[in-house]
Amino acid sequence: MSELSVDNVLGIKYLTPEDIQLIHRTADQFKEVINRPIKKVPSLRDITIANLFFENSTRTKLSFELAEKRLSADVINFSAAQSSVKKGETLVDTVNNILAMKVDLVVMRHPNPGAGVFLSKHVNARIVNAGDGAHEHPTQALLDAYSIREKLGDLSGKKVVIVGDILHSRVALSNIYCLQKLGAEVMVCGPATLLPKHIASLGVKVELNLRKALEWCDVANMLRVQNERMDISYFPSVREYVQQYGVNRELLDSLDKEIVIMHPGPINRGVEITSDVADSDQAIILNQVENGVAIRMAVLYLVAAKIRRNDQ
Numbered sequence: 001m002s003e004l005s006v007d008n009v010l011g012i013k014y015l016t017p018e019d020i021q022l023i024h025r026t027a028d029q030f031k032e033v034i035n036r037p038i039k040k041v042p043s044l045r046d047i048t049i050a051n052l053f054f055e056n057s058t059r060t061k062l063s064f065e066l067a068e069k070r071l072s073a074d075v076i077n078f079s080a081a082q083s084s085v086k087k088g089e090t091l092v093d094t095v096n097n098i099l100a101m102k103v104d105l106v107v108m109r110h111p112n113p114g115a116g117v118f119l120s121k122h123v124n125a126r127i128v129n130a131g132d133g134a135h136e137h138p139t140q141a142l143l144d145a146y147s148i149r150e151k152l153g154d155l156s157g158k159k160v161v162i163v164g165d166i167l168h169s170r171v172a173l174s175n176i177y178c179l180q181k182l183g184a185e186v187m188v189c190g191p192a193t194l195l196p197k198h199i200a201s202l203g204v205k206v207e208l209n210l211r212k213a214l215e216w217c218d219v220a221n222m223l224r225v226q227n228e229r230m231d232i233s234y235f236p237s238v239r240e241y242v243q244q245y246g247v248n249r250e251l252l253d254s255l256d257k258e259i260v261i262m263h264p265g266p267i268n269r270g271v272e273i274t275s276d277v278a279d280s281d282q283a284i285i286l287n288q289v290e291n292g293v294a295i296r297m298a299v300l301y302l303v304a305a306k307i308r309r310n311d312q
């Protein structure tokens, strides 16, 4: 297979295992490119991309922008905070005005779940979801799976636990879909209040005890507690959360194997993960960030290929 089965990358839910493998194979080639002295290829010279960020971002925003520039696309950046959204302009009006400037592809982060799917039905452009509320963050899951594959080989049969605030996490849902499509076993672990009620219906194991979860897994993906999405308290105190769900050096050293530690960022040092773990060789957090550029280059390249094909 040499092209995606979808025109837009809105969520891992809509990708086939073959789509994911194609993105990973394409990212292998772009990873080689970005490690050359000249890190740039002309692949998207004819494509204009708008990065629309309605919510804060460091990694995803910069990583998409760098991926676009490495592919020689023309790039415009939009930040809701400095835009006419503040004057009441709707999402569809905002995007249609940007598209009138002959933009081919939109990368969008939005606080509302389903914003990408909604937009794809109302505007004439290809959309890549850069995170929609607590719903999906497809490129994060693609780069996470790619980083595990790079470290441990084929995902099939690997055991991955996602730890922490599963309830508010788009990273968790996209990772569950992506890892399962690649044949991995997935467990979620966290306080019962931060686990969605019907999470087991997705085919994941559920564990409340962090030690047991770490004893089971090959990889632990540590998630941040998303205070910005909470209007009530979900656990008694940060201190108690750290005691029960924080990963520290002592806990990892007490296991009878060395597991891989991941984190999508941003990290709350000393909460879900201590600095001595985050900065250790056991953690692949910065490898994830590096791989994010190659994965986003692959996604943009493959979506642009569909644009050219449909234009023929």
Ligand code: CP
Pocket: 056, 057, 058, 059, 060, 061, 131, 137, 140, 264, 265, 266
């Ligand atoms: N991992 C991630 O999405 O980070 P940002 O919010 O900084 O983009």
